[in-house]
Amino acid sequence: MPKAVNPGLLSEAERARIAAAVAAAERGTAGEIVVMVAARSGAYRSLPPALALAGALLVPWPLILLTGLSATRIFLAQLVVALALLLGLAASPCLARLPRALPRFLRRARARAAAQHEFRTRGLSRTRGRTGILIYVALAERYADVVADTGIGTAPEAWQAVLADLVAALRRDALADGLVRAVEATGTILAEAAPPRPGDTDELPNRVIVTE
Incomplete structure (x- = not known):
């Protein structure tokens, strides 16, 4: 499970605003809303090796065409290039920006898988009426998703707006405001899709989960 990130992503006041919005929204529904903000959807540890390998595979062609090096020396050159690229990329501060260099469909697929994983591992599928709902944001990918459990009878299209x-709020660097509005809009949808039931209790914490 990702570890907690430093509080710089959201101030304490912003977290309190979002938690208060969650509490207010849940008073009108049986739904259990959880808000999660991830600095990125994963560590992307496979990217440096993949890029280093790709770079090393390009090495032999100019050496074969332009030099008389033996196969052994060309292989050693490949190895040196691969190691240099691997170490350089792994230590580079640019690694944090690599997700944005990936194709959009790959970023979305990875972030979507991360949202589904967090939904399962953080207990949202174990509420009494299967009414857990996760509002998930991955900042590096600029991706947002809503994952709803089976007890919430809404079509995926209901969450598009x-x-x-x-x-749009993420693109304006207005994360806290965007999350508050998302929680309020989610509460409105849930009030109809999963109205309150007798004996409802607050099963999941209202605090914002922030991870790196």
Whole structure:
């Protein structure tokens, strides 16, 4: 499970605002709303080796065409290039920006998988009426998603406007405001899709989960 990130992503006041919005939204629904902000959807540890390998594979062609080096020396040159690229990329501060260099469909697929994983591992699928709902944001990918459990009878299309507004807020660097509006809009949808039931309790914490 990702470890907690430093509080710089959201101030204490912003976290309190979002938690208060969650508490207010849940008073009108049986739904259990959890807000999670991830600095990125994963560590992308496979990227430096993959890029280093790709770079090393390009080495032999100019050496074969332009030099008379033996196969052994060309192999050693490949190895040196691969190691240099691997160490350089792993130590580079640019690694944190690599997700944005990936194709959009790969970033979205990775972030979507991360949202589903967090939904399962953080207990949202174990609420009494299967009414857990996760509002997930991956900042490096500029991705937002809503993952709803089976007890919430809404079509995926119901969340499109919520997500569009949240992604627009991310692009304006207005994360806290976007999350508050997303929670409020989610509460409105849930009030109809999963109205309150007798004996409802607050099963999941209202605090914002922030990870790196």
